[in-house]
Amino acid sequence: MLVKCIASDIQLPVEFIERVSISASHRYKSYRIKKRTKGYRTIDHPARELKLLQHWMVDNLFSALPVHNAVYSYRAGRNIQGNANIHRKNNFLLRVDFADFFPSIRAVDIVKLLQKHQDVLPFRLSRRDTVLVTSIVCKDGHLTIGAPSSPIISNAILFEFDNHIASVCKSYSVKYSRYADDLYFSTSKRYVLEKVLEEVKRAISDMQYPRLRINNQKSVFTSRKRQRKVAGVTLTSENKLSIGRQRKRAIKSMVHEFKVGTLARDKASYLRGLLAFVQSIEPSFMAALEKKYGSETISEIRGLKPSSRK
Numbered sequence: 656m657l658v659k660c661i662a663s664d665i666q667l668p669v670e671f672i673e674r675v676s677i678s679a680s681h682r683y684k685s686y687r688i689k690k691r692t693k694g695y696r697t698i699d700h701p702a703r704e705l706k707l708l709q710h711w712m713v714d715n716l717f718s719a720l721p722v723h724n725a726v727y728s729y730r731a732g733r734n735i736q737g738n739a740n741i742h743r744k745n746n747f748l749l750r751v752d753f754a755d756f757f758p759s760i761r762a763v764d765i766v767k768l769l770q771k772h773q774d775v776l777p778f779r780l781s782r783r784d785t786v787l788v789t790s791i792v793c794k795d796g797h798l799t800i801g802a803p804s805s806p807i808i809s810n811a812i813l814f815e816f817d818n819h820i821a822s823v824c825k826s827y828s829v830k831y832s833r834y835a836d837d838l839y840f841s842t843s844k845r846y847v848l849e850k851v852l853e854e855v856k857r858a859i860s861d862m863q864y865p866r867l868r869i870n871n872q873k874s875v876f877t878s879r880k881r882q883r884k885v886a887g888v889t890l891t892s893e894n895k896l897s898i899g900r901q902r903k904r905a906i907k908s909m910v911h912e913f914k915v916g917t918l919a920r921d922k923a924s925y926l927r928g929l930l931a932f933v934q935s936i937e938p939s940f941m942a943a944l945e946k947k948y949g950s951e952t953i954s955e956i957r958g959l960k961p962s963s964r965k
Contacts, residue, residue, distance in 0.1 A: 680794045683705075686700075706803060717807045723813070723818055723833075727834050728834045735936070746842075750877075751855055765792065768812050769788065824840060898937050
């Protein structure tokens, strides 16, 4: 039984693990955060004991499942920079977005996934085992934003889809990458991406599981003549990666506020994250910030130098 393996590994009683799995859907703290564009996103954060079991599932079960090479999200050694790099030299870009991505993946889809890849799993799963797994990784029968197990499951469950789309794109000489629920396609050939979008819609319609749908309002065609963005990274007309002018202005303003002591405390960690993003995407802008505001100020924000502020 799978539950005995879990109990042995994490040194907790079988009865406790079963009790947590049965009541798992009630062991979340839910809250909403504002989206960058409009509306809100619901985050379901699992309780400590449930998160422990979800991490076990990631490390000992779902990590054995295949993930396509086109995927750049939630993978060691892959990042936003690499995702954007693929498309920076092409003239035309298409972004396609899945609507309600994680919640669209249901417990029954995960059971089918596990059954299909039983030969690569480290455990022979019984029906009772799959019920245990889905109870632990799902809330009310579907994946949630906030559970540490949701990303790896979503990547694995789209392996066949990614493989098919990558093959289609190869036939059209189109570059393809996926970052979570965002699909990116690029080429330097005119009028090709419209055909690719139709192929994507057809592939989604033909999928047996999960049942996904495109957010048509977020399907965007852009070209070198207009601003091209890949997962928040701007592709410049010189084929370089940039964080974008608007974000640069906001960062300069926040760094100035930090230096003069007027930056709100809750914005400091946000600024620290932005500077880490800057360092990975556009280090030349980081050098410009250090020159303008002083390397000590930037190091203090990034946490590389002990703060002298009280």
